[in-house]
Amino acid sequence: MKTFPVGGVHPPENKITAGTAIKHLPLPASVAIPVSQHIGEPAVVEVNKGDTVKTGQVIARSKGFVSTNIHSSVSGKVSKIDTILDSTGFRQTAVFIDTEGDEWLETIDRTDSIPAGIKFSSEEIIKKCLESGIVGLGGATFPSHVKLTVPAGKRCDTLIINGAECEPYLTSDHRLMLEKAREILIGTSILMKALKVNKALIGIENNKPDAISQLSGLAKEFQGITVHSLKVKYPQGAEKQLIKALINREVPSGRLPLDVNAVVHNVGTAFAVYEAVQKNKPLFERVVTITGRSVLNPGNYFVRTGTPVRSLIEAAGGLPEDTGKVISGGPMMGKAIPNIDVPVVKGTSGIVLIPRNESERTVIRPCIRCAKCVAACALNLEPYLLMALSEKNEFERAERERITDCMECGSCSYTCPAGRPLLDYIRLGKAIVIKMARKRMSN
Amino acid sequence: MNNLLNVSLSPHIHGKETTQKLMLGVVTALIPAFFTSVFFFGYGALIVTTVSVASCLLFEYFIAKYVLKTSITITDGSAVVTGLLLAFNLPSNIPVLIIVIGSFISIAVAKMTFGGLGNNPFNPALVGRVFMLISFPVQMTSWPVPAGFDTGYTDAVTGATPLAIIKEGLKNGEPISQLMSQIPTPAQMFLGEMGGSMGEVAAAALLLGFVWLLFRKIITWHIPATIVVTIFIFTGILWAINPEKYANPQFHILAGGVLLGAIFMATDYVTSPMNLKAMLLYGFGIGMLTVVIRIWGAYPEGVSFAILIMNAFVPLMNAYIKPKRFGEVVKNG
Numbered sequence: 001m002k003t004f005p006v007g008g009v010h011p012p013e014n015k016i017t018a019g020t021a022i023k024h025l026p027l028p029a030s031v032a033i034p035v036s037q038h039i040g041e042p043a044v045v046e047v048n049k050g051d052t053v054k055t056g057q058v059i060a061r062s063k064g065f066v067s068t069n070i071h072s073s074v075s076g077k078v079s080k081i082d083t084i085l086d087s088t089g090f091r092q093t094a095v096f097i098d099t100e101g102d103e104w105l106e107t108i109d110r111t112d113s114i115p116a117g118i119k120f121s122s123e124e125i126i127k128k129c130l131e132s133g134i135v136g137l138g139g140a141t142f143p144s145h146v147k148l149t150v151p152a153g154k155r156c157d158t159l160i161i162n163g164a165e166c167e168p169y170l171t172s173d174h175r176l177m178l179e180k181a182r183e184i185l186i187g188t189s190i191l192m193k194a195l196k197v198n199k200a201l202i203g204i205e206n207n208k209p210d211a212i213s214q215l216s217g218l219a220k221e222f223q224g225i226t227v228h229s230l231k232v233k234y235p236q237g238a239e240k241q242l243i244k245a246l247i248n249r250e251v252p253s254g255r256l257p258l259d260v261n262a263v264v265h266n267v268g269t270a271f272a273v274y275e276a277v278q279k280n281k282p283l284f285e286r287v288v289t290i291t292g293r294s295v296l297n298p299g300n301y302f303v304r305t306g307t308p309v310r311s312l313i314e315a316a317g318g319l320p321e322d323t324g325k326v327i328s329g330g331p332m333m334g335k336a337i338p339n340i341d342v343p344v345v346k347g348t349s350g351i352v353l354i355p356r357n358e359s360e361r362t363v364i365r366p367c368i369r370c371a372k373c374v375a376a377c378a379l380n381l382e383p384y385l386l387m388a389l390s391e392k393n394e395f396e397r398a399e400r401e402r403i404t405d406c407m408e409c410g411s412c413s414y415t416c417p418a419g420r421p422l423l424d425y426i427r428l429g430k431a432i433v434i435k436m437a438r439k440r441m442s443n
Numbered sequence: 444m445n446n447l448l449n450v451s452l453s454p455h456i457h458g459k460e461t462t463q464k465l466m467l468g469v470v471t472a473l474i475p476a477f478f479t480s481v482f483f484f485g486y487g488a489l490i491v492t493t494v495s496v497a498s499c500l501l502f503e504y505f506i507a508k509y510v511l512k513t514s515i516t517i518t519d520g521s522a523v524v525t526g527l528l529l530a531f532n533l534p535s536n537i538p539v540l541i542i543v544i545g546s547f548i549s550i551a552v553a554k555m556t557f558g559g560l561g562n563n564p565f566n567p568a569l570v571g572r573v574f575m576l577i578s579f580p581v582q583m584t585s586w587p588v589p590a591g592f593d594t595g596y597t598d599a600v601t602g603a604t605p606l607a608i609i610k611e612g613l614k615n616g617e618p619i620s621q622l623m624s625q626i627p628t629p630a631q632m633f634l635g636e637m638g639g640s641m642g643e644v645a646a647a648a649l650l651l652g653f654v655w656l657l658f659r660k661i662i663t664w665h666i667p668a669t670i671v672v673t674i675f676i677f678t679g680i681l682w683a684i685n686p687e688k689y690a691n692p693q694f695h696i697l698a699g700g701v702l703l704g705a706i707f708m709a710t711d712y713v714t715s716p717m718n719l720k721a722m723l724l725y726g727f728g729i730g731m732l733t734v735v736i737r738i739w740g741a742y743p744e745g746v747s748f749a750i751l752i753m754n755a756f757v758p759l760m761n762a763y764i765k766p767k768r769f770g771e772v773v774k775n776g
Contacts, residue, residue: 240769331456362461369712
């Protein structure tokens, strides 16, 4: 069984919604679509208050290379352009639209056909990704057209499709692989064509045997695509860990997958690329898991971007009485959101409701030097040391101990028997070390 | 407003392990050895264990409350573990007052002086034990002959440990083949029917505890295995060179405190290294030093000293022996 070689933890899976088919969430009365749902420059708003927009219409256009388009997810009238608190806790510009009917752009193919033939060249596919606002749907939301553009001097020979879904609770990728397997495989072929590679590996954790058999059965019809089962171990879905597990290449510290000639895309992204290229449908909806142990009707939904998290929670039977924390994303790396009026965005893979008694941190006890954090670190760093160095403001040493390698997977804090906030301090130290390094570069 | 949402940083879930549960796991692992020591040494073993654990807890409580004026930490279980391990390193006929003094050294000097749990450089139980060995050499080296509940307490009939028999015999010029008739059979040694510290005698019980520690993922195999393998190979080589001058390797593993030390003392979280590479070196060092002390040193037994000496190198090892970082490679592919 393939897996990454060092570290990792086994949090309880809690995949409550694994058997629940994806439904369409009823359209909300209004949406608030943020202009920055991706890493990079926010898009520039193109509509004005009072404008009538159609579903799928561009409402904000990309600015610069690392940026992408934002589309309207509903049809209706722009009520205002204002700021809104997003899932990161910051205010940002959003286009507010009051829903009227659901009139899609005529160019979008809404039939049930699943066209497999790819009519476009590599450049055309990349352009389509930008136009359709495709970003990495695993959570990082890096604009896909950037990732597909192999810079001069670099070479790519392998595409990896990430279906690990190693975060507890989340099942959006799992359901998508079951229900849209053919679309994902066509999307994978499109990505292969864009990258000009003839080999693609789909990695799936083996707690999803149905998805593995579904995809590997269909993959026989597609040239160059193979499906691989991976050991269940967090963070199996981390880009560098996945590359190591599947093709045994180790991305050097501080470098990108392309440095080992590989590119990783999420299964959700492959599906979005399929829709954008074959059906002309921009990215304005995605699968979101709404779950939690106290949730009445947990499930998986196709949700339009800009839909308030509140609507999703209502569809799942309302906010449980005991809710102490609402997480956008998974419980290991997701963000706790400040209120439930935060809009669902391209990167929202799930909403997890955590009961109050589980939402509070435990008492911080002294480090007993058990080395469990060192054993848990998938990058073989020493979290106890990095925390101590951050606490003592010894940032030069922290840099030498490679604090910037940390991907913030949270395995160290998860595993610490003394309940120490290792990752909090590492984040702090990492931010300061990065700032120091930038300053050094500019001098 | 008690319905405000909590917005702390990720990760939002935490594993089930706590300091207290880990310590409880170690206590559980010591239960088989405790029962065998009571089985062989009778109520003396009960008294020594009770006094040792109780005085360790009391010293930690009073020091935290009245000297350091910090929160009371005795519920974390670490003082119980120290108390048990100290008792296991003592003969079962040791007078109460000496145990109390040893506990004081363990907790007050070796642990709390440095700031309590997590900060002590040396294994507290071993510091206490070695202090007692040097201060009360007679009481610390009179070993009751195992006779179950007939052993008695301070009135127990005493005899030498297998290691002492060999050491003394060799000093008097007797060859190993003659000395072997005076020491217990390997089966007796494996089950614990021999003189020695009350917790170290039964290899079988200690190995049972080891299995539990591994199963509960409290420790990894690295430190105990390297110590035992190092001792086995080193003494094996010496034995191969001259079997009349050096005892066989099985004897060295089963006699004395090798297993208790390797499984329970050297693996003490606080005083052992933080990564696997360093753990292997640490274990190797303990194994080598143990053999050197046993064979060429003044004491018949060297496990305690070996562990304490290697404890001193742990900060150095943590600073200079680093795990191979992920991505620390030349470009490949």
